[in-house]
Amino acid sequence: MRAVVTRVKNARVEIDDKINGQIGRGLLVLLGVGPDDTEAQADKMADKVCGLRIFEDKNEKMNLNLAAVGGSILAVSQFTLYADTSSRRPGFSHAAKPDVAIPLYERFMEACRARGFTVEHGEFGADMQVFSQNDGPVTILLEV
Numbered sequence: 001m002r003a004v005v006t007r008v009k010n011a012r013v014e015i016d017d018k019i020n021g022q023i024g025r026g027l028l029v030l031l032g033v034g035p036d037d038t039e040a041q042a043d044k045m046a047d048k049v050c051g052l053r054i055f056e057d058k059n060e061k062m063n064l065n066l067a068a069v070g071g072s073i074l075a076v077s078q079f080t081l082y083a084d085t086s087s088r089r090p091g092f093s094h095a096a097k098p099d100v101a102i103p104l105y106e107r108f109m110e111a112c113r114a115r116g117f118t119v120e121h122g123e124f125g126a127d128m129q130v131f132s133q134n135d136g137p138v139t140i141l142l143e144v
């Protein structure tokens with residue numbers, strides 16, 4: 001499981017020109033699922049994302065996590081994180097098929113909610129437009 005996590009001042013995802021999910025301060029999480037990923041990995045990814053200390057404290061040090069700043073999560077499925085880029089035209093055979101990916105994407109979001117966070121989201125497989133006002137910018141790559 002792979003994630004690109006960006007600290008944001010705000011973010012939203014639109015589908016057919018309608019807002020599907022929207023947050024203020026928090027984390028935009030682009031989540032990719034591999035074919036061999038498990039529920040345990042989804043839980044571990046949620047733990048990593050929710051505990052990531054990338055918000056500044058009063059001394060301007062990245063020392064605070066999402067809970068400390070009252071932030072939210074916008075989770076967007078992103079199969080392209082498993083792109084095979086050995087040629088100029090990426091292939092996506094290394095990404096999980098929907099029957100594996102959808103339940104693990106949903107498991108990740110539920111695990112974040114179980115930790116007390118508001119989680120907004122896109123729609124798996126939809127043509128989405130993602131907007132974000134990056135804060136910093138701070139962007140972290142995670143893999144479990």
